[in-house]
Amino acid sequence: MTVTAEKLVKVFPGVRALDEATLRLSPGTVHALLGENGAGKSTLIKIMTGVLRPDGGRIVLADGTEAHFSGPHDAQRAGIGVVHQERNLIPAFSVAENIALQAVPRKFGFVDRNAMRALAEKCLGQLDVRLDVDRPVAELSVAQMQLVEIAKALAVDSQVLLLDEPTASLTSDESDRLFAVMRALRDQGHAIVLVSHKLDEVFAIADTVTVLRDGRSVAEAQPLTDFRTDDIVNLMVGRAHAVLELDRKPVDRTTAPALELDTISTDQGHRDVSLAVRPGEIVGLYGLVGAGRSELARAVLGLDKITAGSIRVHGERVRIRDVGEALRRHRMGYVTENRKEEGVFLEQPISRNIAVTVWRRLARLGLVRARDENALVATYQERLGMRLSGPGQLAGQLSGGNQQKVSLAKWLAADCDILVIDEPTVGIDVRTKAAFHELIVGLAGDGLAILLISSDLPEMVTLADRVLVMRDHQLVGEVDNDHSYERTSQAVGRLLHSTGRIS
Template identity: 40%
Template sequence: MTRPPVLSVEQVSKSFAGNQVLREVSLTVEPGEVLALVGENGAGKSTVLSLITGLLAPDSGQVVHDGTPVPRAWSPHRARAAGIGSVHQELSLNPHQSVAENVFLGAWPSRHGLVRSRELAERARPLLERVGLDIDPNLRAGRLPLGGLQLVELAKALAGRPRLLILDEVTSALDEDQVASVFRVVRELRADGGSVIFVSHRMAELFAISDRLTVLKDGAVTATREREQTDHDDVVRLMIGRELSDLFPAKANGSPSEPLLQARDLTVPGACAGVDLDLVPGRVLGLGGLQGQGQREVLRALFGLARHTGRIAVDGRPARITSPRRAIRHRIAYVPEDRKTEGVHTARSVRDNLALPSLRELAPARRLTTVSRGAESRLVAELTKRLRIKAASPAQETRRLSGGNQQKVALAKWLPTAPRVLLLAEPTRGIDIGTKREIYHLLRRLADEGMAVLITSGDTMELVGLCDEVAVLYEGAVVDRLAGSDLTEERLVRASVTGAAVTDIGATSAPDTSAPGSVARA
């Protein structure tokens, strides 16, 4: 007898305040299958997942689980009890509780009203090992980095022994080893007859782990494809109606001018050593390498957020950048990696975030006691239009925006300050392909207007497609510089993994490690 699908979404529609976000969406998840749910931000993916997990109820249509329509009183609690686990990009952990307490939140073993901490830790340990975390279960969760917290969320979902696991953008903050741990869990679950709904904006991940792909566009399913019967270009066309080749703008032409900012022997203790960089107007420079090789600290040092040694010059003159205030005076802007905690103030409005760096210019006579509301409104309207920020109104809380629009706000707020140097850490992490394209073309326009741009990215294709040059870091030192025909994914990956400059396709030359930060050129 053929088993019914683990899950069926049948002709489901959903509207909010008259705005229809889902239009007769249908999809199925079979036993032992990984289904990738693909689409741009705003395509309806999160709404579909909310219907499955009981956060929302459909206006029409139905959700069927194990052959039975879910009841009208379907809720997250009932979904978990029925074997549906979920992990989302938004963390739900309590940073003040231990890792073990978070993993078994709501199900702590106790005696006479006292939590049995030792038993709790012992129960958590194998789950943490399963997701690739070698940590003390009694460690306070707030001490973990973002990637570690995401894996704790996965362990928490596995504690409920789900037969259907929903992974919604869980890999966006993970390094390669952590992604491999997630994939191992997915494969184990699939081999045991379980099923997974996997959501990611990383196309390579979708094709690496899924069996089928269902594509959403504007709240409707455009197609479902077997993985072997489609490719990247096909999926991108279904998502945004454009070819993948249109993703990146043309690179800079002509000879570069004199550097606007120079860093020599830049060293952040414990992170990077002897880094030399030239940031040139009209050029996009990338920092490549595996995650955690010092890229983030280089950007933070250049913005005065990390204590450092070495020499920095702006316009050929020495510059002491010991704080963000000093960096801003040198017209340096920084868009950090974690937009939700550092890039934007999520509880404040779009208007407040966009106006914040320009408050002095918006105040009459540059006195911060008052702000010209008219000038502020004009500034916000101009930035919203220029970057095509999709918000209900300027008064909308920034946390209500999609990830891509939050990133646009984090970048747009700096533009009125007329920065000459723009530093961006992981500028398109967790963003759909359509919004990525907008940001890539914007960064190229800013460079063409005379700005020097420096980015870090864990996306090899992004570095190769966008940057004019990539400096590859390995254990905190620049080991290779790639530009022109030498800037290929193969050479970038080889240098990142081996820590050696690629002299030709079949050979590498080891960097001179006798001098910190020595550079071997391809």
């Protein structure tokens, strides 16, 4: 089935997520949809599958009719299915029950279990997959669950199938198996959309490619054979951006590191990762989504398991068990990428969000006074330029930029001297973004050691003193950043698709 998403526009408060982006899909092809984090891929998928409505543009189906989806079920009825990176299965249900969940066969008003099993076996047969359809999904491997997700989409006759990072949790052998399934579906006439940051996989399976950058399609349904890997990387990250000139202090490279990682390995797949961050230095950790940057930070802070290597804080070898211990014992803070679920308490007032890291310091006879919490709000409202109605306002009522400022304020209130900042400006408008950049450079100027994770290359060039490039959970090189976008982006681009790694 031919489907065209034509000149789609989607605007969120302060952010133009899609800016006349176009995606043209043809039957019998695997189409790669590529772009950096924040390029608009997820927004485009949500519009294609009825989760969001566009503010402009249109979706045109094979018969020339214009589609108006009021929800995901409308998209499914039009033959468009999606398999999300986070699986959407019910573990206690059987394989057959999960596959038939969106189109449960009935007989005399009751669930027809024989027909349900037959439907499941038919859909799995299309994938050349053999599974016991009565087996609970909880007993399956990750790869088998992924195949059940695809079979679930086929159960509602999806002729267009969008796969969002389908190999993120798969081994190489499992990925090869999935690719065989994708080729089989392509040969049956399905249009397959592959969203992935693993370019080697993209070149192994895809026929055509669309690249999004800043909400625009900079390559549109072009044959993948027209490109090399570095061409794709340059399309994704090679936009010309003026780098914000900031007043920064030079880093004293003779100073002992505040944070050192020595040949760290983790159960997330990192191997022999070594880096150092000095007081007053911003070290950038760059890579495409899926490279393992956030997972490395989480391991350092005790949220994921370190299997080998050591961490030193101000020269002392430490073992950090959780974020609370990192703060209390080592004055280390963590501004998480996931501000809505981990960064702020949406249903709690701003005062409580900012004061949470220093309640022990503020407590008198076991109680924390509201006026002490409010005093903190006043301090950081002015320092960070937060726009609030008052300290009692719920954090969930703030804009994304102000929520991020609240997330940062709680760590500043705790007087951290090491700060891990993960994707500080995703979903934030341009003006607030510039203010954040000035703030981060100012914090480094005050002597904080900052490990910065960002998928936004212009942001990295603006802020970092050094850029460490990560790919496939390993560091593959380092760029001494002179804040020239052209030079630094070219050096980073070469490392992103190089075959070697740093020793």
